[in-house]
Amino acid sequence: MKSVVNLTSVALQRARQGLLRLELRGRVPRLQVQIHPKQKPEIYDLVSDTYLVGRSSSKCDIAIPSPLVSQVHAQIHRDRTQKSAPFVITDQNSTNGIFLNRRRIKSAPLRHNARISLGPPELADAPILRFINPPPWYWRAVKWMAIGITTGFAGLATALAIEVARVPDVRPLPVVQQGPVQVLAQDGTEISPSDRQKHTELASLQEFGAFLPQAVIASEDASFYWNIGIDPLGIVRALVTNVRSGEVREGASTITQQLARHLLGRTYVGTEDSFGRKWREAAAAIKLTLNYSKQELLTIYLNQVYLGNGVYGFQDAALLYFGKPAKELDLSEAATLAGILPAPNRINPFQNKELALAYRDRVLNRMVELGMVKEEEAERARRSILRLNEKARSQLQGTIAPYFYGYVFEEMQEILGENFAREGNLIVETSLDTKLQQASDQAIKRAIANEGRNFHFSQGAILTLNTETGAIVAMTGGVDYQQSQFNRTTQAKRQPGSTFKLFAYAAALSKGISPSTTFPCTPTAGIGGCRSGTADMDMVRGFALSENVVALRVAQSAGLETVIDTARQLGITAPLAPTANLALGGYEVTMLEMTAAYGAIANGGIYRPPHAIVRIRDSRDCQNPADKSTCRLIFDSQRDIPSKAAVSPAVADTMLQLMEAVVTSGTGRAASLPQVRVMGKTGTTDYNRDLWFIGVVPSAKLAVSVWLGNDQGTTEGSSALAAQVFADYLSQGLN
Helix, strand or coil: CHHHHHHHHHHHHHHHHHHHHHHCCCCCCEEEEECCCCCCCEEEECCCCEEEEECCCCCCCEECCCCCCCCCCEEEEECCCCCCCCEEEEECCCCCCEEECCEEECEEEECCCCEEEECCCCCCCCCEEEEECCCCHHHHHHHHHHHHHHHHHHHHHHHHHHHHHHCCCCCCCCCCCCCCEEEECCCCCECCCCCCCCCCCCCCHHHHCCCHHHHHHHHHCCCCCCCCCCCHHHHHHHHHHHHHHCCCCCCCCCHHHHHHHHHHHHHHHCCCCCHHHHHHHHHHHHHHHHHCCHHHHHHHHHHHCECCCCCECHHHHHHHHHCCCHHHCCHHHHHHHHHHCCCHHHHCCCCCHHHHHHHHHHHHHHHHHCCCCCHHHHHHHHCCCCCCCHHHHHHHHCCCCHHHHHHHHHHHHHHHCHHHHHCCCEEEEECCCHHHHHHHHHHHHHHHHHHHHHHCCCEEEEEEEECCCCEEEEEECCCCCCCCCCCCCCCCCECCHHHHHHHHHHHHHHCCCCCCCEECCCCECCECCCCCCCCCEEHHHHHHCCCHHHHHHHHHHHCHHHHHHHHHHCCCCCCCCCCHHHHCCCCCECHHHHHHHHHHHHCCCEECCCECEEEEEEEEEECCCCCHHHEEEEEEHHHHCCCEECCCHHHHHHHHHHHHHHHHHCCCHHHCECCECCEEEEEECHHHCEEEEEEEEHHHCEEEEEEEECCCCCCCCCHHHHHHHHHHHHHHHCC
């Protein structure tokens, strides 16, 4: 009977231990007992509620055979009210006591890695109890992560504090002189608007009116009034947004950071796009915040920020775009100006009113979210007409070459960087030929007026380059700049049609294929046979008559990958694939790239990147202010724009012969000029959507591309019309 009871007790104990292990999810606290330093420690699972520790094996659950230990030395019991320390050790009136951290105690909770000495720790033979109850792995991970983050932030804060100490004094503020950008044509004629008013600054934030400061904060830095110059939460938010979208969609620069970049960009922050610049920018922003009130910083920002078309500060911008001072702007106008800030040259309402309105609405929505205005106020602003200063707009758009003028600013930002370019005080010498520009504009207008109605096209563009330098000498990006500021020579991507065959034939010549090599005219790869018959055709005649099936076979003979490589060498950056569509001009490109490629062929195979700016000078640094040539030279296209050999001179010369045959006996006969040698290539895309002619005039060192069509939809014309416009243009421009 006794054995049965014992067995039952054992079974109950094991069951209880099992339930306890289940309750603890396998995590059982343990006690490590080190009786003597030279002995291996013993491990006990603490699955019961109470344990007696002592020398007596009959009275104690954990027996420790040491003369320093009393018969019953200590008790370990479970305290279920405590989560962090579930066991407590209590001295049982022992002779030598229990010690924790070298201090004798009566009772103490046991935490993970707690070491209890049974007797004075100075005694070498005193037994040591070590309590083992590590937290779950996820708590340990959180703990170390928190330690790591705290350490990282502390290190970052220390490094930033050191960098802040290096920032130059910002009291008084560095003087940033902002001035106009003079844009000069080839002959020295100023093509920029001449009615710029003197820059004015307002003394206080209140003078900017009720809406403008709020609109700027909503657009650029909602945390402005409480951040320290940088916004860590904004940085994290922007990082998450950009990672999710796979592109840079949101920035994290505060208003103060933008101001630091503006004030100290040339002397401390730097102008390069790098982590080092962002780091110095953050340090400078913090120093500005420590030295100026938020109202002072915002006032400085509103007075000096760039807002497109050569104006700085919201007072000047309000006068330019709306013909009124900043304090008189209504909510819609204030939100429109604030919406310009992300990209002033692209978003401003003179350049693109629809885009400016879209950004205005974003600012209004943000102001509602931040509680700055009521929903009904924002809705009223959205549903109001934006009345622009039409006089200033007409003067701006009435420049000699408005499309060219706008492109100059885009190119200037690429050359100098956005911050430097916005400072102004620059003299920009360009390659514009005012006579050719006037002839180009008139040729497009005549074409639309005379042929547009009959052949159903309403738009056109002409781009003219100097083949020797790559300089743009004339740019007509559309029929009427006041009606559409979209520049079709640089912004539009269109299929080039047969003008792209240049690369297939040049690739074949580079591979050693003779221009007298003949190719079958029979259909292949879904492309019909030659329009001019079924007999085999050599490269010269195939190029002149623009036979698609011959061009495809030429490309296949050279290798489609070779055709792509040739296009890349000649400046084509658009995505291209080695398909039959490649040889026929089925991939979209810009007029600028195509014209530069033809210019390289006319230049003996030497490719020079197309550019509008010849030189940039600093108007603040002149030996003789009356003589622009004495001003410090910042950029020189001859020095700073590299050229490269794209194809061999022999290939280029042969291609010119093929292009000349197009004009003398092929599809481009309408481009011929009396007593002037002209070479070129026509191009018509599917359904007569795009009508092209790209030609070169070696004697004048010109490469000219002409495009006719519609921004959307097809035409009923042919590329012969574009060739005719080419001849009309140069017959006027070269006389």
